[in-house]
Amino acid sequence: MTPTDGAIIELRRASFGYADQPVVTGANLTVRPGEVVAVLGPNGSGKSTLVRGLLGLNDQLGGEVELFGQPRESFSDFARLGYVPQRHTLSASVRATVTEIVAVGRLSHHRWWRPVIRSAQDTAIIGRALELVGLTDRAHADVATLSGGQQRRVLIARALASDPDVLLMDEPTAGVDAANQQVLSAVLARLAAQGTTMVIVTHELAALADIVTRIVVVQSGRIAFDGSREEFAARTGEFTSSVDHHHEDEDRVTRPKLPGAPASGPLDPRGGVRR
Numbered sequence: 569m570t571p572t573d574g575a576i577i578e579l580r581r582a583s584f585g586y587a588d589q590p591v592v593t594g595a596n597l598t599v600r601p602g603e604v605v606a607v608l609g610p611n612g613s614g615k616s617t618l619v620r621g622l623l624g625l626n627d628q629l630g631g632e633v634e635l636f637g638q639p640r641e642s643f644s645d646f647a648r649l650g651y652v653p654q655r656h657t658l659s660a661s662v663r664a665t666v667t668e669i670v671a672v673g674r675l676s677h678h679r680w681w682r683p684v685i686r687s688a689q690d691t692a693i694i695g696r697a698l699e700l701v702g703l704t705d706r707a708h709a710d711v712a713t714l715s716g717g718q719q720r721r722v723l724i725a726r727a728l729a730s731d732p733d734v735l736l737m738d739e740p741t742a743g744v745d746a747a748n749q750q751v752l753s754a755v756l757a758r759l760a761a762q763g764t765t766m767v768i769v770t771h772e773l774a775a776l777a778d779i780v781t782r783i784v785v786v787q788s789g790r791i792a793f794d795g796s797r798e799e800f801a802a803r804t805g806e807f808t809s810s811v812d813h814h815h816e817d818e819d820r821v822t823r824p825k826l827p828g829a830p831a832s833g834p835l836d837p838r839g840g841v842r843r
């Protein structure tokens with residue numbers, strides 16, 4: 569396989585795991601600018617390991633990873649990748665305002681040996697990030713006083729403040745109440761509307777139905793499906809129904825049945841739609 573021109577992320581037969589134990593194996597994946605990729609799959613299938621692995625946060629045990637056309641080993645401009653980890657909220661012991669936390673996202677744009685002086689550009693970007701996640705009115709609030717869903721939005725704003733070319737989010741809507749899930753979905757829709765490239769690990773496909781352009785399913789550590797919404801719908805029927813009923817849905821966070829197909833089923837890695 570040859571490198572894909574203009575790809576933000578490219579994995580070729582990549583394997584990731586922990587201490588020599590592979591969890592994800594033989595993953596081929598290309599993420600291009602403007603795509604919104606949902607990564608689905610059963611619990612423990614390796615979704616987080618895949619995303620963390622491509623960022624170099626766990627062990628790469630084989631294959632190749634390229635970020636912005638460069639081998640990951642020689643890539644250093646990590647400000648271009650905004651990452652929001654799974655189940656992450658801020659510790660209750662953190663004493664900082666929302667703005668201070670979001671400002672941390674600007675640090676990657678400052679030389680570490682110079683004193684950090686917030687420029688007018690920093691202030692504007694922080695303000696814009698807070699606006700995008702709908703927290704402008706909480707800018708000076710102590711983060712400890714925010715709900716879990718609001719804290720998740722602070723972390724998304726922090727990732728946005730580094731002005732990344734792609735946002736990777738691990739279950740951004742998990743574990744927050746329905747009202748906050750809707751707010752988070754709206755935040756992601758706003759980001760998609762302005763062309764932000766996103767890779768979103770999620771169990772709540774229905775909540776993201778309007779913005780996802782591509783779906784990747786991880787099963788037992790392998791990419792079992794990689795295709796458009798239409799291809800996914802044709803395979804499973806699940807996404808069609810979530811799109812069709814999306815607007816009338818009282819509960820937008822209803823979990824669609826994830827394709828937990830047996831090895832010989834329609835999402836058999838050997839038979840999956842591959843690009």
Ligand SMILES: Nc1ncnc2c1ncn2[C@@H]1O[C@H](COP(=O)(O)OP(=O)(O)OP(=O)(O)O)[C@@H](O)[C@H]1O
Pocket residue numbers: 586591609610611612613614615616617618
């Ligand atoms: N730090 C770690 N050390 C060793 N094994 C790990 C580690 N993190 C995850 N694993 C293992 O890797 C496998 C895949 O886990 P992973 O978190 O990637 O799955 P997932 O698809 O993201 O699951 P979920 O939907 O529950 O978040 C699991 O068997 C898990 O126990």
